Amino acid sequence: MSQKLTEAYPYAFTVSYVERARQHRWRCSDVTFHCSEWALCQQWVQTIREQLTALTSRPKHLLVYINPYGGKQQGKCIYEQKVAPLFACASISTDVIVTEHANHARDHLKTEAELKKYDGVVCVGGDGMFSEIVHGLVSRTQRDNGVDQNSPEEKLVPCTLRIGIIPAGSTDCICYATVGINDPVTSALHVIVGDSQPMDVCSVHHNNTFLRYSVSLLGYGFYGDVLADSERKRWMGPARYDFSGFKKFLTHHHYEGAVSFLPATDTLGTPRDKTRCRAGYVILYAYNLLCKYEVGWGVVRGKFLAINAASMSCACPRSPKGLSPAAHLADGTTDLILVRKCSRFNFLRHLLRHTSKDDQFDMTFVEVHRVRRFRFTPRHCQNDSELDLRENGKQLFSQICRDHPACSSAYSSWNCDGEILPHAAIEVGVHCQLIKLFARGIEEQPLFEDLANPPCAL
Numbered sequence: 001m002s003q004k005l006t007e008a009y010p011y012a013f014t015v016s017y018v019e020r021a022r023q024h025r026w027r028c029s030d031v032t033f034h035c036s037e038w039a040l041c042q043q044w045v046q047t048i049r050e051q052l053t054a055l056t057s058r059p060k061h062l063l064v065y066i067n068p069y070g071g072k073q074q075g076k077c078i079y080e081q082k083v084a085p086l087f088a089c090a091s092i093s094t095d096v097i098v099t100e101h102a103n104h105a106r107d108h109l110k111t112e113a114e115l116k117k118y119d120g121v122v123c124v125g126g127d128g129m130f131s132e133i134v135h136g137l138v139s140r141t142q143r144d145n146g147v148d149q150n151s152p153e154e155k156l157v158p159c160t161l162r163i164g165i166i167p168a169g170s171t172d173c174i175c176y177a178t179v180g181i182n183d184p185v186t187s188a189l190h191v192i193v194g195d196s197q198p199m200d201v202c203s204v205h206h207n208n209t210f211l212r213y214s215v216s217l218l219g220y221g222f223y224g225d226v227l228a229d230s231e232r233k234r235w236m237g238p239a240r241y242d243f244s245g246f247k248k249f250l251t252h253h254h255y256e257g258a259v260s261f262l263p264a265t266d267t268l269g270t271p272r273d274k275t276r277c278r279a280g281y282v283i284l285y286a287y288n289l290l291c292k293y294e295v296g297w298g299v300v301r302g303k304f305l306a307i308n309a310a311s312m313s314c315a316c317p318r319s320p321k322g323l324s325p326a327a328h329l330a331d332g333t334t335d336l337i338l339v340r341k342c343s344r345f346n347f348l349r350h351l352l353r354h355t356s357k358d359d360q361f362d363m364t365f366v367e368v369h370r371v372r373r374f375r376f377t378p379r380h381c382q383n384d385s386e387l388d389l390r391e392n393g394k395q396l397f398s399q400i401c402r403d404h405p406a407c408s409s410a411y412s413s414w415n416c417d418g419e420i421l422p423h424a425a426i427e428v429g430v431h432c433q434l435i436k437l438f439a440r441g442i443e444e445q446p447l448f449e450d451l452a453n454p455p456c457a458l
């Protein structure tokens with residue numbers, strides 16, 4: 001501004017606002033207004049402050065957990081340099097905990113954290129860290145409401161606090177599939193403007209005992225084996241998945257068992273739809289009504305290279321459309337993908353389709369069902385005594401078997417959002433919209449961006 005104008009308008013205030021950039025990125029920009037009178041300037045500032053305070057969906061006090069060892073071990077630095085200044089600018093106060101060991105955040109949330117003080121929880125890390133936060137919050141909510149997590153049929157009580165994800169992990173598929181990009185600044189801005197995106201959570205049980213929750217992928221066979229192998233190579237960072245993925249592709253193990261499932265046979269769409277879950281997609285959820293149209297359980301037996309359940313698309317930079325491109329974030333269903341034993345060449349074609357526009361389900365050895373519940377029983381443990389044998393000290397045999405090509409129909413492990421489950425026989429149920437994120441789903445890129453998306457002040 002020229003000196004002449006500065007003299008005429010000596011009072012000024014600056015408004016920070018969100019601006020959309022390329023590929024779902026959000027950025028913070030500033031605009032400074034100049035006034036001729038101090039009183040007018042004050043009036044503007046006060047009115048803007050009042051308008052912002054009236055926005056009750058915006059968080060004012062947040063509990064932040066940082067995993068300093070996730071992904072490329074940049075969590076602390078990402079938070080301090082990119083996120084904390086934005087929270088400060090938006091007058092959000094924070095209590096920050098840098099975790100000291102695995103499950104630190106989960107246990108703190110479950111038992112100690114004074115949740116009433118906060119408007120939300122922020123997780124700086126990857127899918128594994130997010131899973132800790134989900135376990136802490138969901139378990140705390142059930143305990144506070146006297147709900148028994150061990151009963152597979154129990155209706156769980158939804159969590160009230162929203163969760164923000166600042167991506168700093170290796171896959172970060174939950175952030176990618178709910179925001180459209182893994183970018184700490186974009187995610188921080190979604191927290192600041194107080195977005196809210198409900199999300200389904202699967203509960204996993206074994207013999208009426210609760211094992212874990214899952215929000216993204218439950219994978220047996222290929223993805224279980226990749227995870228088990230990659231955990232021993234954490235030192236490689238995110239590249240461990242490429243290494244183990246290649247190794248397990250070559251190993252080409254298949255596993256025998258039975259999958260039974262309760263299909264969601266209503267108007268919720270199918271996994272083969274061309275439409276995608278996008279911001280603003282509203283589920284008119286009426287479970288009792290929908291139940292009337294449920295048909296009975298289906299069963300599929302056979303030899304599988306992979307059994308995957310995707311409760312959301314599982315889109316990530318490795319696979320921008322995800323494991324199940326048409327899956328919805330908050331519809332109370334999971335897409336059950338069964339990849340039967342086939343040649344290495346065909347399995348490679350199937351895998352490569354996750355990275356292109358081609359349909360990975362359009363193959364004779366792949367079937368996909370949208371389901372509300374499912375069970376898996378591996379062939380070699382179809383009764384309890386066999387199961388007990390396995391679990392009471394027979395892991396060594398199972399490991400030898402798993403590593404030996406001739407025994408390729410023995411057990412794999414379940415990859416549950418990046419954690420290995422201790423049992424192969426599991427029962428899974430989807431809990432519709434059990435948690436909420438500070439996100440809004442992936443936005444359609446509008447034709448005329450400026451008109452469709454007016455800026456939003458911090």
Ligand SMILES: Nc1ncnc2c1ncn2[C@@H]1O[C@H](COP(=O)(O)OP(=O)(O)OP(=O)(O)O)[C@@H](O)[C@H]1O
Pocket residue numbers: 066067068069070071072098099100101102103104124125126127128129130132168169170171172173418
């Ligand atoms: N202070 C800590 N020390 C060691 N492990 C931790 C600590 N805090 C959290 N963890 C554990 O680290 C694991 C991995 O973390 P995180 O999910 O952040 O990164 P990642 O595995 O690299 O990414 P992704 O899950 O996206 O693949 C989590 O399972 C979490 O329980």
Ligand SMILES: CCCCCCCCCCCCC/C=C/[C@@H](O)[C@H](CO)NC(=O)CCCCC
Pocket residue numbers: 126127128170171172173216217223226227241242245249314316318319322323351352354355415416417418419
């Ligand atoms: C030969 C070319 C092959 C190309 C194949 C591309 C297919 C990629 C699909 C990626 C699906 C990721 C699903 C997300 C799972 C997360 O809950 C979990 C925790 O972060 N990540 C993994 O298990 C990490 C799993 C990584 C597997 C590679």
Ligand SMILES: [Ca+2]
Pocket residue numbers: 200310311312327328329330331332333334
């Ligand atoms: Ca879903």
